[in-house]
Structure formats: structure tokens, C-alpha cells
Amino acid sequence: MAQVNVHDAKTHLSKLIERAAQGEEIVIARAGRPVARLTPIETKPQERRFGAMKGRAVVDERFFEPLPEEELAAWERS
Numbered sequence: 001m002a003q004v005n006v007h008d009a010k011t012h013l014s015k016l017i018e019r020a021a022q023g024e025e026i027v028i029a030r031a032g033r034p035v036a037r038l039t040p041i042e043t044k045p046q047e048r049r050f051g052a053m054k055g056r057a058v059v060d061e062r063f064f065e066p067l068p069e070e071e072l073a074a075w076e077r078s
Helices: 006-011 011-019 069-077
Strands: 004-005 026-030 034-039
Touching: 004 006, 006 011, 006 026, 011 026, 011 034
Parallel strands: 004 026
Antiparallel strands: 026 034
């Protein structure tokens, strides 16, 4: 755990944030006394919920129709 004074924290805030994002804990001190702690926020990936899109997307008969020639050609060029 690193400790920096307020002046250094203001001067190098972006670097300190990057260090915290990498997992380091940084204490910010005023007159040698710790007053704040910069720590990483642990985020867990949002879990997928089965059926979350139910009723939000509709596939009608046009989905199954052949693509127009110009659009089909555009897909084949890529």
C-alpha cells in the first residue's frame, strides 16, 4: 500500500487512478495523517438472463425473403 500527500495526489491523479485500477491500494495523507484511500472497484460481469429479450424483438415474414441484388452484392464484397 502506497501513501502520497494531497499535493502529489492532485499532481499525479491520473497515474494514481491507473495504479488503483491495476489493483494497488493508495492512501492519500494530509500532514502525514491518512485521510482517504484510493482502491479499485471490483466489477463482476453482468449475468445473462434467459429470456431477457422476450417480446422485444419480432421476426416477420420479410426476414425470410431473399435480399435485393444490390444488398446481396454489398455483403459478398465484404
